[in-house]
Amino acid sequence: MKERNHLIDFNEISDHASFVNQITSLFNIPSGSSIRLRVNLGREKFLYSDFLLLLISSIKCLKSKNIKVNGLIEDFSLDSPQAQYASRVNFFRLLGLNLYEKFPRKDPSGRFTEITFFDKDNIRQVFDSIMKILLVNGVNEDMLTVLNFCLYEVLDNTLNHSSEEFKYGAGSGFSCAQFFPRNHEVRIIIADTGQGIYSALTKHPKSKFKDLTEGEAVLRSVDKGVTNSEGMGFGLWATAEMMKKNQGDFIVHSGNYQLNNFELHQVPYWQGTFTFLRINTNIPVNYIEIFGENSDQLDMFQEYKEEFFGDFDQLW
Template sequence: MAHISILLDFRHIRSHADLLEKLSPAFSASRNDVVHFELNLNCIFLYSDWLLLVVCVNHYLKNQGSKVSGQFVDFKHDNDKAKYASRVNFFNLIGFDFKEKFQRWNPLGRFTEIKHFDQSNVREIFSDIMKILMINGVNEDMLTVLNFCLWELFDNTLNHSGEGFKYGSGSGYVCAQYFPSKREVRVIIADTGIGIHQALTTHPRSKYKTYSEREAVLNCINRGVTNSEGLGFGLWATAEMMRLNRGEMVIHSGSHSLLCGRDTRIHETNRWKGTYTFLKINTDVAVSHKDIFGEHSDQHDMYQEFKEDIFGKLEDLW
């Protein structure tokens, strides 16, 4: 029985990569191994998408039968970071008994708590994220593009992260938050499933069975790349949108991380079991669907059908 200790000192974490360097050893734990976490939340700034990755790892370990324990270092109950962590449901999801001494205001249009999603609740959570984008200045055309792209990211987790390629068998965690001073929305969708490489190379009808993990992650954003269970359209459109938006998209699966922005870069890094996708969206930089799909293509026709189908539903979110 192995013992793995993980120190998460958020005073020294500046990125998902920094955090994953500390979390990655947890994925080597087996059933009945002991994984002990020590957390220090006394940082300058704390993001819910960082906390979500900790929740994911905790959930993965418990599901596979590892023994998980933890403690907080220099913990102050009335600290702003502790209150924030509680408000986004971090403590509740890792099983820490934190007594809130503040009033919870409705987060509508500002942020979502860290939430687990599957087929049963994905549409409700998806609507909450779309409301954040609608309220905070995203124009109609870009709003519809984002609706298409974000739904594809959810769909990838639901339909490609589970074992056996069973439709709707996957699940994951998600959170989103708007930052007014930066005019940006941060969104992360994460799972601890089979990962892009296995999803792309082990399906019986896949054309990409010879891909290495690096090739699978690098090419997953190319138009038409799919394991045959979809059109290979969603990640390509999302990457194009983030490039035009001058935002940021990170896809991390297995031991490879792909950065999609003005440039596309991939590097080998610390292991994540499954896949997470992080988006940093500029709400004041508009993107037209024509810049992505063109005006005369099968993809444009598909997008137009999608737009006509969902735009009424966007108005119905209220």
Template sequence: MPHQISVLIDFNHISSQHDLLEAFTQLNHLKPGDELELQIDLNGTGFIYPDLLLLLVARIECLKRNDIKVICSMVNFNPNSDRANYASRINFFEIIGIELEEDFTRLDRQGRFIEISKFNETNINTVFAEIMRILIVNGVNEDMLTVLNFCLYEVLDNTLNHSSPEFRYGAGTGFVVAQFFPRSQEIRIIIADTGQGIHAALTGHPKSRFIDLSEPEAVTRCIERGVTNSLGLGFGLWATSEMMSKNKGDFIIYSGGSCLRNGTLYQTPHWRGTINYLRINTNISVNYKEIFGEDSDQLDMFQEFKESQFGNLENLW
């Protein structure tokens, strides 16, 4: 018999991705046909990072896709608060179906942030170009841009190629948000899906060499060079991990009940699908040769991308 339940997601008690995943455990028993009243409390002080709002959006979509009726409402809500204005600006309310009249003027966000956005095979190149614009105009050195040009497209591409059990390019979809934070000189990017997860993607393909891996083993080994389910080279997550280590930032992967944080595995509340989170220090340079060696192909690829997308960089200012 269908159940009707009410769950509160209170951002006064949520300050990390782990906290939010813990709050989501209240939803794990829901079944198709159930009805959820999801109450959201954004009241309080302090900044709410966009990755948390994106994960809530993705979780709501996952519930709806599994035939669970979700009705979102706000509690203790001040529509003119800084938190409400920020959430509105990155399209949080619009996506979850809450109408809110904005009492501010939307300034151009080009080169500063990307609103919470869903991506698929039709708009992946647009989303990728917008992320690269943020990196380029906010001081990431060109050598590191060469690496990120490859890595970020690979992470986005993995979502389209591996998150669906169909193992067909374009069958998967995901969400992305990115923002530059000038005070801390960092760019935060999160790319998340609610698909089959790393373990199923790595072990489920009939041609995979890694069908015997456990979930923790699959999540741990996904950043090793050459680890793939046979649909790729197994190069993207390895290069991303190497680059982030040298940048002294953060590269965190959540999938299933496992979290790989800068190469160290932790147990975590379950996430259906895969989360890739990068915190990039814009003031710490990484030479692309430290990742790719003397191979100039990646540098040439980045230069071609930069010229095709942006032309003369002076036009960006």
């Protein structure tokens, strides 16, 4: 079978939808095919790690379908800011390329995480590394109380719902996060290339939502209590409520639909689901507005903070 050429040009990528538009045609090519994937990291824009993560996730998906992926980085210089950044967040390592880095690696803890594969064995470590970024960079404690609950739930959804086995721990995904101090924001993405929200909600034998269309499934996924019977259905709901009040950006993309800041759009196809958060660290959120007067979530967060950080005041 003739090798197929495909270009991913980061000069043309301005948001997550424009990345998906460049990769979407590859999700439907037949098993056993061969792809020569040409990647231009660009020289004109800042290269966000969440875009790089989507490419890594896509390549993993293609390989899982027995599709051979050969690669070429075009217009490449390891001296360019884009290439150095991609290297530091482990983009090249995840591609299997061991390149010499011309810069010292400093500890990213509390500032960013590399692009990280996660499953049932390291989900807690991934969660802790993201929470540390939020804890040390000015996010108000009420909002941290919400994030302590909902971030783990969104990660956990990947383990619980992305696999067609409907078996906890069968799913896996990728995540990364970074704090941008000048913009007072944290960007977080959690992505998988599993069965997607529609199949997860409608194909489970105990689901109450078997009659939903694909668009309805994505739209309803952020409603309180919507689940395929595996879990409480509070993770995306709590995340969505927090993001409304924080006035950041909230994207859930699955299959042919994207919920972008609570507006549903039909979009190019993504195999699986990704959730993106752009959190404003300077806009506080009161957890009582989301969870009510019940103090269980606050108590859980205080226990987590003490366990993970000890005396929080000594961080400064």
